Amino acid sequence: MNTTDETIESHAELFEKLQTGRKRVEEELSKVIVGQKEVTKQLLVALMAGGHCMITGAPGLAKTLLVKSISQVFQLNFQRIQFTPDLMPADITGTEILTDGPAGRELTFVKGPVFANLLLADEINRTPPKTQSALLEAMQEHQVTAAGARHTLQEPFFVLATQNPVEMEGTYPLPEAQLDRFLFNVLIDYLPEEDEVEVVRRTTMRQGGAIEPVFTAEEIIAIQSLVREVPVSSDVIEYAVRLVARSRPAAEGAPEFIRKYVNWGAGTRAAQALVLAAKALALWESKSYVAKEQINALAKPVLRHRILLNYRAEAESTTVEQIIEKLIE
Structure with missing residues (x-):
């Protein structure tokens, strides 16, 4: 062998x-x-x-x-x-x-x-x-x-x-x-x-x-x-990167609500964390590969401390949780 x-x-x-x-x-x-x-x-x-x-x-x-x-x-x-x-x-x-x-x-x-x-x-x-x-x-x-x-x-x-x-x-x-x-x-x-x-x-x-x-x-x-051996397709990695990138107000293609309420978005380390954690979740759930479901399931714990809202969001009682939910949608 x-x-x-x-x-x-x-x-x-x-x-x-x-x-x-x-x-x-x-x-x-x-x-x-x-x-x-x-x-x-x-x-x-x-x-x-x-x-x-x-x-x-x-x-x-x-x-x-x-x-x-x-x-x-x-x-x-x-x-x-x-x-x-x-x-x-x-x-x-x-x-x-x-x-x-x-x-x-x-x-x-x-x-x-x-x-x-x-x-x-x-x-x-x-x-x-x-x-x-x-x-x-x-x-x-x-x-x-x-x-x-x-x-x-x-x-x-x-x-x-x-x-x-x-x-x-x-x-x-x-x-x-x-x-x-x-x-x-x-x-x-x-x-x-x-x-x-x-x-x-x-x-x-x-x-x-x-x-x-x-x-x-x-x-x-x-x-x-x-x-780290759990397979993940290029599509899922690109989805995770897109999800993180769209949280940045200066990024191309950022949604209007991001430009309106977010002062600073998540960086590349967030995308790395999202994919790695999704691999661990897939393994824990007996899955043989990573799907977008695992990415979405972990988006909140990965992103909630990496997105900084502005004063307008605070004034209008908009939370990070709501921002992440909209991003996933």
Whole structure:
């Protein structure tokens, strides 16, 4: 058997395991998470695509529990950072301390919480830009630099950063150029009443069974490689590029509502994110190729943080969600 045949066989085995494991993942997460199925799917797709997520939602909507549960299902090392105005870059990346060694006193690098597989950056907009950029550098380069030495982060590395949509005073909102580093911006909303009743019932009773792992970190890395092998036709790629390009008011062929309400549209990275995420979604849904349906399904989480509306849109209560829906139409 040659190398190509072995690769095809290993991909087939991994694809089969992913399809059988998908139901188990959903069952394990349902032990502690009620509802939020779309949010959960988007986070899993981002993990498979090897991207990072920004998640926006009010406090108390189980964001931390959801991320921690995903880390348990995939056997990933989980860390959480609560961002505050006095947080320093070294509090994230780590720092050098003086220790007594065999050769006398020496500087030893102590790793910070960023050295994890799954990192929850809670309320990232509560810390100054210098500290935000320390995390964003780690996200982009998958490494940190301390005292001139580079330290590689362990793979897979996935960051979920939250922003609180209320109490915006005293915050440091991420600029659009930094937001563009996130694959998705996921919105998490309040649960329907029947789901909220179930949450209260569960959390005020004896704790249920623990989450059982389904995949390993090594398998996640293999799945991320498999995602890039999912075929996508030129027509679908051109459709994704057109969808993104039409969000730019200065672009040729931009619709009138884009010129009217949008100040800045999505860039090329958005088209890349759209196609890559669509590949991951197709794989998760047991599809053998990417269709326009996957592109449309992920247009909102990919584009909502990459389109900047103008004052006219704000004055007329036009939202990014409405703009994206019109673009798809």
